[in-house]
């Protein structure tokens with residue numbers, strides 16, 4: 001169970017969001033539609049969405065892969081960060097979530113930039129990999145992993161077949177209220193732990209974790225740079 005959110009975390013998030021984020025009627029409408037449709041409130045926060053969008057812009061990303069769409073809130077922010085002709089492919093297992101996301105993205109005028117694929121990510125990823133390997137589709141510049149945590153190690157393997165050298169992979173919810181350090185943690189904790197070990201063992205990868213507190217409680221992101229050559233120590 002997540003622990004209570006310290007009111008200071010929420011207040012500080014809102015204080016910065018008030019100052020740094022522009023009004024986002026489409027984002028607010030998406031969150032309201034998600035709630036009305038009974039989706040879990042597992043979307044990134046507005047400031048976290050801005051962080052993802054900033055990373056996409058800093059990378060000059062044209063192709064983004066997202067694993068875990070929910071109602072399309074993070075998808076929306078990443079899609080807006082793309083240049084003309086850019087595309088985000090987003091994978092969602094739950095048809096109800098995908099339907100709500102499609103409506104949200106359509107209402108936000110972003111449908112043309114989003115390729116929403118419904119089905120388990122492990123079933124969608126091979127086709128994406130075939131397209132990239134055949135040169136039919138460009139490799140991805142940024143991958144955002146935000147779905148079922150037990151599958152994170154598998155998602156890492158697929159991501160590494162799908163990205164260009166210099167790409168960035170971001171995984172959400174790696175801290176899990178501090179539970180990541182529990183060797184007897186649940187399947188999600190085990191997924192994050194195995195994912196972390198896999199990242200650490202791969203000489204092509206340079207990674208760090210940013211622990212976060214805020215309106216979403218206590219959690220964190222792993223950020224991974226995929227180097228062209230083995231990573232320096």
Ligand SMILES: C[S@@+](CC[C@H](N)C(=O)[O-])C[C@H]1O[C@@H](n2cnc3c(N)ncnc32)[C@H](O)[C@@H]1O
Pocket residue numbers: 042043044067068069070071072073074075091092093094097119120121122146147148151
């Ligand atoms: C944390 S939510 C995603 C939140 C979203 N990225 C955002 O910030 O707005 C995780 C989503 O992953 C989906 N999911 C879970 N298992 C999946 C799988 N095997 N393949 C694809 N999507 C999956 C869930 O249905 C849920 O909608």
